[in-house]
Amino acid sequence: GIQVEQSPPDLILQEGANSTLRCNFSDSVNNLQWFHQNPWGQLINLFYIPSGTKQNGRLSATTVATERYSLLYISSSQTTDSGVYFCAVVPGGSNYKLTFGKGTLLTVNP
Amino acid sequence: EAQVTQNPRYLITVTGKKLTVTCSQNMNHEYMSWYRQDPGLGLRQIYYSMNVEVTDKGDVPEGYKVSRKEKRNFPLILESPSPNQTSLYFCASKLRTGTSGRYEQFFGPGTRLTVL
Numbered sequence: 001g002i003q004v005e006q007s008p009p010d011l012i013l014q015e016g017a018n019s020t021l022r023c024n025f026s027d028s029v030n031n032l033q034w035f036h037q038n039p040w041g042q043l044i045n046l047f048y049i050p051s052g053t054k055q056n057g058r059l060s061a062t063t064v065a066t067e068r069y070s071l072l073y074i075s076s077s078q079t080t081d082s083g084v085y086f087c088a089v090v091p092g093g094s095n096y097k098l099t100f101g102k103g104t105l106l107t108v109n110p
Numbered sequence: 111e112a113q114v115t116q117n118p119r120y121l122i123t124v125t126g127k128k129l130t131v132t133c134s135q136n137m138n139h140e141y142m143s144w145y146r147q148d149p150g151l152g153l154r155q156i157y158y159s160m161n162v163e164v165t166d167k168g169d170v171p172e173g174y175k176v177s178r179k180e181k182r183n184f185p186l187i188l189e190s191p192s193p194n195q196t197s198l199y200f201c202a203s204k205l206r207t208g209t210s211g212r213y214e215q216f217f218g219p220g221t222r223l224t225v226l
Contacts, residue, residue: 033214041198041220048214086153095160096141096204097168098215100153 002027002091006101013077013108021072021104023087031090032063033098034072038083046072046085077108112137114218116201122224123191131186131221133201140206142184143215146170146197153200159184160206191225198222 003026013019025032034046047054047061049070054061058077063070074081084105088098114135123129133142143158145168155168159178173195175187184203188195201218 031214035217041222043200043217043220045214045216088153095158095166095168096143096206096215097155097158098145098153098202102152 002029002089002099004087004089004099004101006085006087006104008104009102010105011107013106015077015079015108015110017077017108018073018075019077019106021074021085021087021106023070023072023101025068025070025087025089027068027091028065029089030092031096031098032070033088034061034070035086035088036081036083037086037103043086074106077106079108079110082106082108112216114201114203114216116199116218116221118221119219120222122226124226125192126190129188129191129223131188131199131201131223133184133186133218134182135184135201135203135216136182137203137205137216138181139203139216140181142178142201142203143168144174144176144184144186145200145202147200147220148197156186156199191223193225196223196225 005024036044049061049063051065058075060073084103086103088100140161144156145153147153157176159165199221202215204215
């Protein structure tokens with residue numbers, strides 16, 4: 001099956017810093033989503049981005065489908081950005097099952 | 111507001127006592143799915159449904175049942191829960207789009223289940 005690798009596995013930032021999270025995937029995909037899992041366990045949709053670039057406030061994402069990677073940018077980080085960030089993909093012709101990476105644990109200190 | 115809801119959000123139960131976790135979506139989505147999340151194992155698909163009365167197994171279906179009698183609801187049934195089913199459960203839904211898998215999936219808030 002498709003492999004999804006996220007890096008770095010852990011990241012510690014001071015409030016106000018910027019960061020880039022990376023997601024590499026091993027095959028072509030029809031769907032790529034970024035999620036934030038908050039400390040209460042909820043999965044929050046950040047981006048649906050199988051290709052191209054999107055921005056939402058301090059967050060933006062870019063997927064280069066031909067090179068099989070996606071990047072999530074967090075600018076001016078806040079303590080509320082802490083949590084685990086997951087990349088998840090749906091390969092072509094599948095049952096729509098999302099295959100998740102192992103996530104990046106982000107800790108933003110005040 | 112477009113959303114996926116799950117109930118209960120938290121549940122502590124005992125081995126063998128049948129339980130149902132409900133999932134409902136108000137977006138008229140054909141596709142619905144259940145995942146469980148465990149430390150070190152990530153999120154794994156349990157069952158999915160492409161439409162009413164159409165369900166199929168995911169990667170870890172043992173010990174679970176589902177039904178899809180209405181488009182908006184997709185309950186997860188544990189007939190005889192065991193401690194290894196202690197987990198965080200998520201329901202998800204999306205539009206059905208043939209084989210393309212396009213369009214985002216929306217997740218419920220999660221149900222934290224503990225089986226003693």
